[in-house]
Amino acid sequence: MTGGLLDRRFFLKKGITFSVAVLASEPLHASTENYRQPWMEKPGEPFSNYGQPSAHEKETIRWTMGNSMAKGNGVSWTPLHDLEGTITPNGLHFERHHNGVPQIDPQKHQLLIHGVVKKPLIFDMDVLLRYPMVSRQCFIECGGNSNTGWRDEPIQTAAGYFHGMVSCSEWTGIPLKILLNKTILEESAKWVIAEGGDASMMNVSIPLEKMMDDCFLAIYQNGERIRPENGYPLRLIVPGWEGVVNVKWLRRLHLCNTPTMARNETSKYTELLPSGKARQFTFVMEAKSLITNPSYGYQLDKKGIYQISGLAWSGRGEIVKVEVSADGGKTWVEAELQQPVLSKCFTRFRIPWNWNGESTILKSRATDETGYVQPERKELIAERGKHGYFHYNGIVSWEITSKGVVSHVYA
Amino acid sequence: MFMRKCALFVLLISFNVFSQEKDPNLGQPATLEIIERWNIDVFPSGKGLPEGQGTVHAGKKIYKAYCLSCHGLDGTGDSADELAGAAHSLTDKPPDKIIGTYWPYATTIFDFIRRSMPLNAPGILNNNELYAVTAYLLYLNDIIDKNRIINANTLPKVQMPNRYGFIDIYQKKIMND
Structure with missing residues (x-):
């Protein structure tokens, strides 16, 4: 009486029977005249400096949607329907940019931490690379993911192009607490305004409590340096919170006693209720x-x-x-x-x-x-x-x- | 076996010592000059607003030159967001969530334009031009009259219609300060 759902350990218990059934139903290649496939009859391709997916997987791509007048303002979706496991390949991580992907020279990129601190500090990238790092696998989900679910009619599109503004990577970087403690925070510090070094200078306010808890400054994504479209050379990771606060191309952290009330925490990323009031600072992405x-x-x-x-x-x-x-x-x-x-x-x-x-x-x-x-x-x-x-x-x-x-x- | 345990013990102790001193302490003191140059944050109190001022009249010219092509005539929207001329209230279906109906603080308008607009040449407008186009958008939304001058002193005093329209979910309180 479960609509055909089987015990989740079914494959483990019945594995052998099931495998035999599949094998028996398919003709074995060895029964054909030639025992080699065409690609087994000549040397394969040479080595490559950076591997690419099989030509047969060219349909597994991000769908992109940019503004017609400003092509770098828009989104791209992770094709969740084509992927397995839990890690999103770097080239398929979703994107939300407010004005394109900046081409940042890491030699010229710095992080400034200032505000209500006793000792404002500035860090070069080569200096940050010498700090102790941690790795953590976590998802990043845009606050606007799955928004077509609010529509009256169910959208007919692949799962990733409906729900794919979420991806999951192993991020590696410096616990923010280490750097913030060095600036010697004043009592009045309650919020941190994080700003990106892109053309929109995107900024948001984040409670200090969260920043001191589990936030970190990622430099690597799935083992390699973060891709430009995901924040190269430095991205703020705010585990479990909406994508917009995971500021890419991080350039400045401003310690304050109040939020700045930026556009992206007032007019956007707030949720209007039927009463006419709107939910604000709804950071956590619920289950x-x-x-x-x-x-x-x-x-x-x-x-x-x-x-x-x-x-x-x-x-x-x-x-x-x-x-x-x-x-x-x-x-x-x-x-x-x-x-x-x-x-x-x-x-x-x-x-x-x-x-x-x-x-x-x-x-x-x-x-x-x-x-x-x-x-x-x-x-x-x-x-x-x-x-x-x-x-x-x-x-x-x-x-x-x-x-x-x-x-x-x-x- | 015993030796190995000892070695592990020593390793753990040295790791603890290391973790207390693992900050390589390489941040450089940030000078006031660089902080003042980089810090463009603006707060609802008016803190962070620069010198300069602008009028509705001047702002209309700026709008036509830099904003109209995407935001439409009189801010009614086109390839980019609608900025004025709301046909619906926040309780209508669908609602119009624009400057005049939704944005809680006038300072956010100045801050966002200075950071991000126009998309094809952010940073091109000077402070007088930024104040002017902010004034024009407030005027288009019937929030200020056409003779009002907008500057660091007057902008934070502009009362936005939806000032008290937000519930702070993080701190679980109605924002009424």
């Missing part, structure tokens, strides 16, 4: 999940066993549970979480599903360590209305027709 396979655009061939796979994350800490429904939310079964589960990081969930060939609806629902449960879309809208734009985290529903076509529905 969210979605099934990435199957999702919009996938075609199920015939009934039988499929492996449902998806992503969950929470800005409040670890994901403790992801439940999947294969009957439109009537019953839920707990999915297997890929280990290790890390705080404020992508968590991959998987569960096998025996599709009976009839139309149905797939959903996933995440719970985090605080007990927060991802809401149904209608619950979210009852609380926030439809015009808040930011911080959409409603449950995602994929309809499977009897022909195996997958579409996005509100259910």
Whole structure:
């Protein structure tokens, strides 16, 4: 009575039977006349200085959407529907730029820390490289991710081009606490205004408490220096908080006793409620999940066993549970979480599903360590209305027709 | 085995010593000159606003030259955001979230234009021009009359219609200071 969802350990228990069934149903290549494929009959390509994906994977790309009059003002989405595991390849990390990607010379880039401090300091990049560093895997999600979920009609587009303003990397850099302590903060310091060195000089105010807790200045992303579009040479990482506060191309930290009330913390990245009041400083990205396979655009061939796979994350800490429904939310079964589960990081969930060939609806629902449960879309809208734009985290529903076509529905 | 444990113990101790002294202490003192040159932050109190002033009349000319091509005639919006002429209130569906209906502080207008606008040549406007175009946008939103002069003294005193429209979720309080 679970819509065909199987025990999450099904593959482990039945692995052998399942594998044999698959092998037996496919003709073995060895049975053909020639035992070599064409690419096995000549030497392969030479070494390359920087590897690129297979030519057969050229469809796995970021979709980009820039303003027609200002091409560097817009977004690009991570193709979540084409990816597996928990780490986003650097070239596919989502982007949100306010005026393009600056081409920064690291020799000329400096970080200034000033304001209500006894000892304002300035750091060159080569100096920062000598500081002790930490590595942490964490997601960055734009506050505006999934915003088409507020629309009256469900958008029909691939999962990544709806929910892909979120990505996950291993970031390596300097705990901010080390540098802030060196400036000797005054009692009155409560906020830090972070400013980027791009053409828009994008800035936001961040509570000092968070900055001293777990924020760090990233220099490396997934082992290599951060890509220009993700903040080269220096990016502020604010684990679990909305993307806009993870300031790219970081150039200045201003210690203050109040927020500056910048454009991107007043007129944008605030959420208007039906009452006419707006939520402000809604930094934390609440728990969210979605099934990435199957999702919009996938075609199920015939009934039988499929492996449902998806992503969950929470800005409040670890994901403790992801439940999947294969009957439109009537019953839920707990999915297997890929280990290790890390705080404020992508968590991959998987569960096998025996599709009976009839139309149905797939959903996933995440719970985090605080007990927060991802809401149904209608619950979210009852609380926030439809015009808040930011911080959409409603449950995602994929309809499977009897022909195996997958579409996005509100259910 | 015992030797190995000893070695590990010594290693742990030296790591602890290292962690207390791991800051290489390489930051250079920042001079007042560089702080004043880099710091362009503006606060609702008016702190950070530079010298200079501008009129609605002068601002209209600046707007036509630098802003109109993206923000449309009289700020009604085009390829970039609508800035004035709201047809809907914040409780309408859909609402108009623009300067006159949504922005809580007038100082933010000056700050944002100085930082980021115009997109094709940020930094091109001088302080008088920035005050002037700020004045024009306030005028287009019926917040100031056409003879008002905007400067570091008058801008923070401009009362925005949605000044008390925000709930501080981080500090969980209604902002009413």
